[in-house]
Amino acid sequence: MAENPSIKRVLMSVTDKTGVVDFARALVDEFGCEVISTGGTAKVISEAGIPVTPIDAVTEFPEMMDGRVKTLHPRVHGGLLAKRDNAAHMQQAADHGIQMIDMVVVNLYAFEKTVASGADFGTCIENIDIGGPSMLRSAAKNFASVAVVINPAAYEGILEEMRANGGATTYGTREALALEVFRTTAAYDGAIAAWLGTQLEGQGFAAKEALGLTKKQDLRYGENPHQKAAFYVRDSYKGAEHSLARATQHQGKEMSYNNYLDVDAAWAAVREYEQPACVIVKHLTPCGVCEDSNLVDAYKRAHECDPVSAYGGVMAFNRAVGGDVVQAVFDNKQFVECIIAPEFSQEALEMYSAKKNARLLATGGVNPAGGEVEYRSVEGGLLCQESDAVAEAADIAAWTVPTKRQPTAEEMDELIFAWKACKSVKSNAILIARDHASVGAGGGQPNRVNSARIAVEQAGEKAKGAVAASDAFFPFRDGFDVLAQAGVTAVVQPGGSIRDEEVIAAADEQGVAMVFTGHRHFRH
Known part of the structure; x- marks a missing residue:
């Protein structure tokens, strides 16, 4: 077997169709690949004028049961799993009319988005992908010969590598792609198990919990320079759209381990207030909290609480930060490690651009306090609990x-x-x-x-x-x-x-x- 076999047959079946037409066209036009595809993906590729072989022409078996059964077939999985350097495997494939598949391009049904949309139980069940994970796992297991692509963002890089290697992918790339697949399918199954557990076991904590985590960045160090550290983002998180983990960093140095802890504390605190509010935190402790009708005044009065501790701290705002707030910070000559807010005006960003080390994080909105599950590690395990919120303030009559x-x-x-x-x-x-x-x-x-x-x-x-x-x-x-x-x-x-x-x-x-x-x- 050649170490880097050329890509000749590609199977495509994607939920996220971003870039798939251009990818398919390049594979066909530049490398003469045969593209095999299913259902909606085949339709999109065909309508773009690109030759495509329907999956049922390969399996000689119709897609059936509303698409539940279409790729679960020996001519698909045999073409993915056969060892190219094993004569017995190749002979068995030939005996049964199984042709090799060199690349799989698959991403999964949007199960988590379906659940988050509030869909009913039956709809969520139908959005549990079976064929997709099966193809991904088969291809990833045989990464020695098969490239498996799960992320549309990888398409251009794959094409560039094929152009540089006579239509082949490299072993290192296939290896990395396979690892990404197994991590993805593990998180996908974990999300299904977590959801199904709440449906079948009630709303308490599940008997088993699988946390899908994706590394966002390696950190320079942990709480102290001799401790290694990294930051991971939870793959499944209801509040992700406005969370610290998903915030956009507009400028500044990379966040540190201690920055993340402090900003998380500040962001959790400021979300308790309906009126414009500012929270200043130093070493996980609020050193200034203020709610006011005006965000500038909220900042000034929060700063007045403890100006000494505020220096070098982090700040959170529950409203968009404008140039007037930034000017107030500058007037106080306050050094700030990080500011988190729903958004920053263009003026605010331009004013802070001169202070290149200051980190500005925009969440895009404000989630209500509480309503999530939070985790803390202890040696050998995790503690989890519902996140805290002052919900009782809504009923002070009690x-x-x-x-x-x-x-x-x-x-x-x-x-x-x-x-x-x-x-x-x-x-x-x-x-x-x-x-x-x-x-x-x-x-x-x-x-x-x-x-x-x-x-x-x-x-x-x-x-x-x-x-x-x-x-x-x-x-x-x-x-x-x-x-x-x-x-x-x-x-x-x-x-x-x-x-x-x-x-x-x-x-x-x-x-x-x-x-x-x-x-x-x-x-x-």
């Missing part, structure tokens, strides 16, 4: 006020903001807010009273007349007392401690209103 003093309408409005902002601070989290901006935050401490002290110290005089949120209940009154003595007038917390009465009594003693939400928002 919140309770156990203290003698009721919060004013203005305080309740501030408490809702503080409750949303507190969710994004590391536990044990305390956040102090006024005028829909954070003014002090403490988190990541082994006890809640220390978090309260840090938040109060950061807020300073701004704590007087402000409100505060605690992501979980106060186990003792000491943490609450720190807030009350600093001048906080209202506090929101989940409630549920065996010492709730002690904390309520402390609030009544000091004239502070307290609200119980009934929901905890730990962020470990």
Whole structure:
């Protein structure tokens, strides 16, 4: 067998028909290939005036059962799987009229898009591809002799290689194409299994989970220079259209491992707000959060919360970033590692082009907070959970006020903001807010009273007349007392401690209103 056999017979059956006509024409006109094709693909190629052999002319068996059966035939799979250097294989092929197929061009039914469209169960089942994966796997198994092309973006590169090699592909290319196939079919089967599991086993977590991941980039290093790292994108993800993983990077250095973690935290936090909002994050901790009617003011007030920590941090906006926002950042002389937003105006992009290292990421939109499954690794395994969101803020009538003093309408409005902002601070989290901006935050401490002290110290005089949120209940009154003595007038917390009465009594003693939400928002 020649190491790089020339391509003479090509089987094409594609769902994504991008570029397939031009590819087929080049194969026929430049290399004299015979093109075999199925159904809709054959029709498109034929209508373009390119000679095509229908699959049933090869199998001598009609396509049937609404296209469920058309390529599952020995004359197809024998032509793909036969070892060219095995005399017995080739003799058996000759005995049964099986001709070799040198290239397969196949991509699969759009199963995941069908599911995402909300199609009914029966339609989703019909969009489970059987013949496609079978041909791909057969061709990929025999990559020593067969080229298998699954991605339209590869067509031109394949043609260039054939032009340079007398109509042949190289072994290295076939090897790489085969690996891509097996990764693709594994992810495809995983997506089917995940969907079918929810249909047949209920909406809980599946007994087995297959995560399709595609490497987007190698990273320079991980959290520290001695750690290797890479970034993978989930192949199947409902929120992909506006996620960090799918965001467009307009400029700047490549994202680092720590950049991705910080930006993810900021993007998750800013999506809690309906009004224009800005979140500034440093080392996974929000150091400034503000919601305002004007995005520029939201940024300025978020920055005021902790200008020292904001320097060198990342920022997230839930509205398009214009030149006025960029000018405000420049006026503050703030160095920013990365900004993520739904989009950037042309003016904003031009203004930031002078700061070539700054990374600008556009998601194209804003997904609602929560509603997804998130994964975290532990040694030897993965933890998964539903992503967190402050959904209970949509029904504050269910919140309770156990203290003698009721919060004013203005305080309740501030408490809702503080409750949303507190969710994004590391536990044990305390956040102090006024005028829909954070003014002090403490988190990541082994006890809640220390978090309260840090938040109060950061807020300073701004704590007087402000409100505060605690992501979980106060186990003792000491943490609450720190807030009350600093001048906080209202506090929101989940409630549920065996010492709730002690904390309520402390609030009544000091004239502070307290609200119980009934929901905890730990962020470990």
